[in-house]
Amino acid sequence: MCSNDIISNILGISDKNLVFTGDGIEKIRGIEFKVLNAVLTYVPKACSKCGCVNENYS
Numbered sequence: 001m002c003s004n005d006i007i008s009n010i011l012g013i014s015d016k017n018l019v020f021t022g023d024g025i026e027k028i029r030g031i032e033f034k035v036l037n038a039v040l041t042y043v044p045k046a047c048s049k050c051g052c053v054n055e056n057y058s
Contacts, residue, residue, distance in 0.1 A: 007036065017041045 022037045
């Protein structure tokens, strides 16, 4: 597995609160995809794009 910084740079993601935890291959409808798993290390109060309020971790 590549480091978190390398994956972030390749994808152009600058959010330091996103931590990549693993990768793998998943077959979806007969097609294999490379899948990256990540965790957001904080709970936002609302969506910065649409303003939807986060209630009860929704």
